[in-house]
Amino acid sequence: MDARIRDSFGRQSLMQTFGAEITGIGAGTVTIEAPILPGSCQQHGAGHAGLTFALADSAAGYAALTLMPEGCEVMTVEAKINLLAPAIGEKLIARGEVAKAGRRLTVCRAEVHALRAGKEVCVALLQATMIPVEP
Amino acid sequence: MDARIRDSFGRQSLMQTFGAEITGIGAGTVTIEAPILPGSCQQHGAGHAGLTFALADSAAGYAALTLMPEGCEVMTVEAKINLLAPAIGEKLIARGEVAKAGRRLTVCRAEVHALRAGKEVCVALLQATMIPVEP
Amino acid sequence: MDARIRDSFGRQSLMQTFGAEITGIGAGTVTIEAPILPGSCQQHGAGHAGLTFALADSAAGYAALTLMPEGCEVMTVEAKINLLAPAIGEKLIARGEVAKAGRRLTVCRAEVHALRAGKEVCVALLQATMIPVEP
Amino acid sequence: MDARIRDSFGRQSLMQTFGAEITGIGAGTVTIEAPILPGSCQQHGAGHAGLTFALADSAAGYAALTLMPEGCEVMTVEAKINLLAPAIGEKLIARGEVAKAGRRLTVCRAEVHALRAGKEVCVALLQATMIPVEP
Numbered sequence A, B, C, D: 001m002d003a004r005i006r007d008s009f010g011r012q013s014l015m016q017t018f019g020a021e022i023t024g025i026g027a028g029t030v031t032i033e034a035p036i037l038p039g040s041c042q043q044h045g046a047g048h049a050g051l052t053f054a055l056a057d058s059a060a061g062y063a064a065l066t067l068m069p070e071g072c073e074v075m076t077v078e079a080k081i082n083l084l085a086p087a088i089g090e091k092l093i094a095r096g097e098v099a100k101a102g103r104r105l106t107v108c109r110a111e112v113h114a115l116r117a118g119k120e121v122c123v124a125l126l127q128a129t130m131i132p133v134e135p
Helices: A002-010 A013-017 A049-065 B002-010 B013-017 B049-065 C002-010 C013-017 C049-065 D002-010 D013-017 D049-065
Strands: A021-026 A029-034 A073-083 A091-101 A106-116 A119-133 B021-026 B029-034 B073-083 B091-101 B106-116 B119-133 C021-026 C029-034 C073-083 C091-101 C106-116 C119-133 D021-026 D029-034 D073-083 D091-101 D106-116 D119-133
Touching: A002 A021, A002 A049, A013 A049, A029 A049, A049 A073, A049 A091, A049 A106, A049 A119, A049 B049, A049 B073, A073 B049, A073 C073, A073 D119, A091 D119, A119 D073, A119 D091, A119 D119, B002 B021, B002 B049, B013 B049, B029 B049, B049 B073, B049 B091, B049 B106, B049 B119, B073 C119, B073 D073, B091 B119, B091 C119, B119 C073, B119 C091, B119 C119, C002 C021, C002 C049, C013 C049, C029 C049, C049 C073, C049 C091, C049 C106, C049 C119, C049 D049, C049 D073, C073 D049, D002 D021, D002 D049, D013 D049, D029 D049, D049 D073, D049 D091, D049 D106, D049 D119
Parallel strands: none
Antiparallel strands: A021 A029, A029 A091, A073 A119, A073 B073, A091 A106, A106 A119, B021 B029, B029 B091, B073 B119, B091 B106, B106 B119, C021 C029, C029 C091, C073 C119, C073 D073, C091 C106, C106 C119, D021 D029, D029 D091, D073 D119, D091 D106, D106 D119
């Protein structure tokens, strides 16, 4: 399972641009962490919503992929994110998990926390729909 | 109006990382364009959903800002995106517009099109809520 | 086309509870209208968000169904609604339309307007994903 | 706290139409239950998405209200729902909870379960934004 996720993740160049890495893979769960790089910010110097969204979306998508048949890839159909607090801190931690795995559709949730002085602050909640795609 | 938007946009380092620029500003509308850089992709080489989202979110947010009082900044409360087609093409064009400008909340929509061989293909629809913030 | 939509709509008992009727059907578009009945309200006497949502969802879903193969039924996968103004007026008019019809998924939008003293006020915007289902 | 919630809920005529009642109130949480009445259905006889949405929205909104200052009322800004399974069963149970209570905005989640032969099946997940309103 891990190899498939890590291989696909390794080919997401945006994740490399963001300095992101996978730090946890389980059945229906994936954790991705990334620093808030100088080139990932909005106008006040916090992480851009696009950074937070990308990490949440990838964590949710790969969480879905852990439960999909071998040989599939995963694609995001739609996602909704609520931004709860500015993305400020040493790094962002996005945890994705499957809420309902179906044959045609998989519904996922993700939470993004910012690590600030050793404490986690929740900065975003995402709810999304994923589909399997044949390569 | 333009100067305020362009100044804020210029301080969004993620937009520079993505090579994005503002190509249109009106009352309640903003257009942002960006190439699909080698470092902005998902695992199949198309633009990552995080790229598409970031452009749509910024276009929607700045569209909201055009109608907010001078001295305000804008922040995304929440956003929902439907991804309609892979982000493949010469560039992406995100057009944001205000659906309802309120004192406390502004509701916006954005569409992202990919330019492919001179033709525009709609790749995403976004619907979002923005708030004014004091600096 | 019309018969299939009207037949399915006629079997939605909630639409009868709401006094709703279809007032327009085109290729990829459906309009539904309903009064704001005494039994459809929230705590301040305006139409409940559940009423507005139900009309928008049905208009969007049936708009999708107009473009689906004969023999299919339609189901809502997910929907997101922004409530722009209180649902107050003589009646609500929900207009659904298809943004992208696909084989597996159809993305729709709907707008709900309240008719107030002969003028339409936009009270809600919906963006949703529909799927075809075999009976 | 309870009196304020129950009083407001009692004035939501749609909840009476649906036969809904509050079965739990805590700090930041509200539970609402309702049967699937003959007049609350979609075309296949399952509960309509409008029913599921209305219960989830009210549970989330009242969960938010439990943490708002006395004298406030609550309004839904926007909500997003994923429908996971048909609303079939003896009754629906909607549990709302606050994810982040802020001065200007409160972000909530709700889950709706259907009780089928004594077992709960999750039929919907909602994520929403609420605001306090002065009466």
